[in-house]
Amino acid sequence: MKKVILFLIDSMMPDVLEACIAEKKAPGMQFLMEHGQYIADCTTVFPTMTASIDCSLITGVYPDQHKVPGLVWYDPEMKQMVNYINGSLPVQKLGIAQCARNVLFDLNERHLNRDVKTIHEIVEEQGLVSGSINVIAHRGHKKHKVHIPPLLDAVTGFRLKGKVSGPTIMSLGTLVRPDLFRTITWNASQSIIEGYGVNDTHAIDVLLEVLRSGKQPDFTLVYMPENDHKLHRTPHEAVSHLADVDKQLVRFLDFFDSWEQMLERNVCILVSDHGQTVIGKSEEYTISLDELLSRFSVLRLGEQVSPDCELVICNNERMSYLYPLQAGVMGKIVDDLSHDQRIDLIAWKEGEQVVVRQGGTGKTLRFWRNGPWTDIHGVTWGVEGELEVLDVRGNGRELQFSTYPDAFSRLYGALFAQTCEVVAVTAAPSYQFLSELAPTHPGGGSHGSLHKQDSLVPLLIAGASRSFPTPARIVDISAFILQELGIETALVPR
Ligand SMILES: [Zn+2]
Incomplete structure (x- = not known):
């Protein structure tokens, strides 16, 4: 053989x-x-x-x-950011010992x-x-x-x-x-x-x-x-x-x-x-999440989660996970991000459903497992709302994706990797996210999105x-x- x-x-x-x-x-x-x-x-x-x-x-x-869930994410049980080493500056702040343990040990043996x-x-x-x-x-x-x-x-x-x-x-x-x-x-x-x-x-x-x-x-x-x-x-x-x-x-x-x-x-x-994806050179192509979400008390790298901490930002370059830590914060995060055209998609869970909103237009769709539609990989879904958000097309009973390949299974996969409340946000083509010390690549290449x-x-x-x-x-x-x-x-x- x-x-x-x-x-x-x-x-x-x-x-x-x-x-x-x-x-x-x-x-x-x-x-x-x-x-x-x-x-x-x-x-x-x-x-x-x-x-x-x-x-x-x-x-x-x-x-x-x-x-x-990703390269960088938040573990609500340990009340800690997990970082499998995304760059030298955040790693210095979080501590090389913690990140090295995350990538060498926790990823395989715990996560x-x-x-x-x-x-x-x-x-x-x-x-x-x-x-x-x-x-x-x-x-x-x-x-x-x-x-x-x-x-x-x-x-x-x-x-x-x-x-x-x-x-x-x-x-x-x-x-x-x-x-x-x-x-x-x-x-x-x-x-x-x-x-x-x-x-x-x-x-x-x-x-x-x-x-x-x-x-x-x-x-x-x-x-x-x-x-x-x-x-x-x-x-x-x-x-x-x-x-x-x-x-x-x-x-x-x-x-x-x-x-x-x-x-x-x-x-x-x-x-x-x-x-x-090639990122635009000028400053406007870098979306500062710290600025857009400045009204919230955001966990700083390397600090302990305190009782008044409202939000954890986990930056995965052209994608970020946002973890609301207080009741009522999630809706406000979504509202604050919805008006920005540089943001491509904002997605979150509601019960067993996934809700996806388009940045700039505020158009929304929702989907869930085990509905009347079948995707090209044979997975069945229910869907309602504005299908153009994910450029989904229905053909007979079959769902077809093009701009966002296998969009339903992949978004579902990311959001349901954890049981806690979490918002997944992606940057439009040519754009990237900036948050405290996260690596950025103006004029260079980046990835992370759907x-x-x-x-x-x-x-x-x-x-x-x-x-x-x-x-x-x-x-x-x-x-x-x-x-x-x-x-x-x-x-x-x-
Ligand atoms: Zn890379």
Whole structure:
């Protein structure tokens, strides 16, 4: 049976991939495209931020089931903001110790719902071996020791007691190293600059070492983050950024006697987590939530929630979660945001229903599960109000989405990831949100929203025994991989 390797390339976009191949700058990706199936419009998860998407990729479900709402969110039980590390300034304020614990430990061991299984857990329960290289969501049946670098240890006094769980072959930069016959050499000076080894070169170094060791897992997930970092800064050089990723992919392909031999032995899948939107340069393209919501007492980063605190803002770039902490505050938040045209969508829960309002016009629709309408993925919904808010069209009894792909399931997934009151707000194309110290990218790229520009990603599959079902979604990838590994899909929790 073939092995499966899934490369997760952060912020890879279909138009950029196609341009890169047309300009002959991506021989590796071109080879896979010529020998496989290319889907240009695979729908990802909302919010379009890596953390919640990674969890969906490895569990095959939306956040309402896996329970990780985003990169930054508020935990009402702990009365704490959770931050899986979104930038150096907020992390300094919240404390590197807390954020490091959030991303290294809490995400996998506490936040990711135990009632859903990860692909690593399912694969290893079937007697096969699974692998994860540099992915922050990695829960599995094996325990791995974390090596906290002396610098991080000294600066923060951070001590992570215990171990993190993962599949048998598990690598997380320099922090968790796979147990191979040869240790992977690492230049210490790089560790500070290159995110403790969570970078493309190190990911491929580890993958090659795994191949050389003869211990290639039946399934390996490899995360490559650098394309995202570069696009945030220089979105207009997107083709050259993706060409850099291709160079790393070619290192992997060249490991084999021929690229064809790689495909004889492996199913090779390339996917992205989300797209990016170019943000306007001038100040007006940055929407200050602190200003728009200035009449409320907002929790400051690093402070304890006090009894008079009214609101917590959790900024996910082109999306934010707003948590009202007092009765009656939610309606006022919605009112204050409804008049701003730079705001695209404002969504919240009312009982079992989701209400969505369009920024600027105040037009509103509501939808709920188990109604008379069916979407293209077979999920049934009830809907009433002004359908243009989400650009929904009804055709017979079928619902069709275009500007906001799979809008109902994805909004539902985000809002019902938690039981508390929460408002999800998204920025219009070209706009981003600013709140205390959150990273912004004027003139650069950003993501987070429900809009198709942030939400449609390329999916490239070569060497598989069957076609990937379309229309494709990120949440369908784990079931496809399990089928390729000969694991009954009935085992996949849906
Ligand atoms: Zn990003």
